[in-house]
Amino acid sequence: MDVLIIHFLNALLYASVLFLIAGGLSLIYGVMRIVNLAHGNIYAVGAYTTAWAVGRMLGSAPAITLYALLPVGAVAAAALGAVLEPTLLRPLYKRAEEYQLLITFGLLLILEDLLRLIWGPYPLSASSLYEALGSLSIGESIYPTYNLAVIVVGGIAAAALWGFVYKTKFGVILRATSQNMRMASALGVNVNRVYVQAFTLGCFMAGLGGAIIVPQQGAVLGMGVDALVLAFVVVVIGGLGSLEGALLGALMVGVVREFGIAFFPEIELAVLYLMASIVLLIRPAGLLGRA
């Protein structure tokens, strides 16, 4: 029984981080119609920045204050987004979509090289934060307390995002711009400002995902590309541009991966793509996507 509970918690852990990444990707697409291929390495920037900050302060500050450094990665990713959108993406909105794909893919590669250049090829660790919380007992088993913290943050982020998009004036403008950019513009919405805000928010979510998971997993080169692929699996399942879809997709991926690894470990590599293919066959726009 306790093993089953732990499997569910593991699935939630995986889904939490995946939702933050895929949610950001989906938000940006929903508002701006840009498939941001650089998104994976925005997540990596969050992870590396937090690991670096924690590593620098380690030993000189009490453990409890180190937790305050967690959001540093998210802020760095958001700042990066706030710079990138007006400088690199804005000039391309009037061109064909292929240009956006090319430029965001190029950005993905450049960011990967920058991470390598700044932090070197060896993994960065922030595991003192993961270890300091210890483990708690679930029946006869134990479970890392930090994982629960990640699940809670993921849940809060999802709730906050929902409130933000559906309960605030900014959310109304965001949704209006997403549904009809020209109309919103004609009604006096400053579209450029909405775009930079949406892009920054999307990057903040990815950075937050990287920042909260880095104590558990460490920061390694290539993590961004992996995350990007997984985020695409999630949005293919949930529907690109839909936040609810990203949540549903992340939960499905988390649960299927978890029980795949537990009961059919041979097909771990294939199982997520299998699920995405089935969804594509049945509902090409994704489960909650707008056709």
Added chain:
Amino acid sequence: MAEVSRRDFLNALGVTVGAAAGASAGILPGPSKAEAAEPPKGKIPDTPYKIGHMTFFTGPAAVLGEPSYKGHILAAEEINAQGGLLGKRKIETLKADEAAGTDANVKELRRMKLSEKIDLFTGVISSGNTPALGPVGEELKLLTIFVDGCTDFLWDKAVPNPHYIFRITNMQSADGVTCAVATAMTWPQVRKIAHIHPDYSYGRNARDHFTVAIEKLIPGTKIVYEGWPKLGTTDFTSHITAVLAAKPDLLVSSVWGGDYIAMYKQALRYDLFKKMKFSSTIAFGVAPHAIGKDHPEGVIAGVHSNYYFNYPPQGRWPANDTFVKKYYDRWKEYPNFQSEGSYVTLQLLKQVIERANRLVGGWPDDEAIIALLEGALTVGPAGYLQMRADNHQGYKDAVTGFSMNSPDYPFQILDPKKIITIPIRNITAPPGWGDAHGKEPTATYTWIEKTWPKVA
């Protein structure tokens, strides 16, 4: 087959633990000091000797590529400080990023030979790349010394009769077998075994060779779980939970690099190491300084069966003492097996070129270099390295050991008193055994399956 006890069989394999292995350290072959000081014969051109070094400069495998390149550069700088090869030809290194993918790597190899006119091709980490690059090296008639890319498949199938290509590090099958031998002598009581391996050729190879060897050494073991995370995975919570649920006596893993660091740190929080024994083929092989003091002590922490920087121990093997010191002074970190491999590659090349020069005078052509590389014996930091004449595979004792904390290092190390070494010829298929047959993975696999006794 007659019954053999485990102890007798391990003795027959020549397995040694710790200090005993260094006993023969006094006998150093190779050129005597007087011979080495002799000036080169004949006229030597002073054009640079161009070397293409391909390794991972980007992506997760840069954790192996960086040390490989650093070992190469250290050796090249040393040689160039003496005026270059034969005192005249300075080494000029061209680097290529192996992360470009196999097809691009093959093109780059051709380009380096045809446009850049490289004299030697070296490096290469991935087992997926050597079988593609090897035949091209042969076709281009390009002297090639792979540092790694250690798949058995290269010599079993891709290039069964090599002429121009050689390889330095131990063959991949040695990893699984070494790990099984170390496990059987340390924990002969284990019966239920769980595995976690990255899902690509290295992980599959490690699992297969561990399994075929352990079945001979501890008959009657059972696999209770096998996890196959993708290479590059850093979330192992699911695999750890599944392993714990299967209640094994032993977990075997070939997860490496940043993946391994994430895995062991997560496993700690589930008390995994308190509930079972742990054997790895490569835990301490990749980035020694990245292993924290929190790593469990006393587990089998393999080093790709090649090299760990504190063995042979300080003061017993001058080649290692000077290498570790020079490497640390140059790069401010400790070398791994790739550093050692690419360093010994250039040292071996230098010795062979000098020997060839004494024989034929002038700059030796590739045929003379190849003739002397075949069967060459050299003293590397890791110990003796013999280049097998038949399949051009570098052979050195396979190495593994146990993790321990030492006040002398800010990271966890292998216990220098308990290093396990095994003569490589006793755990790999001998010359003439033939290639892999049918569905079996490698020649060594069938050789172990057919010729090793099951111990009683």
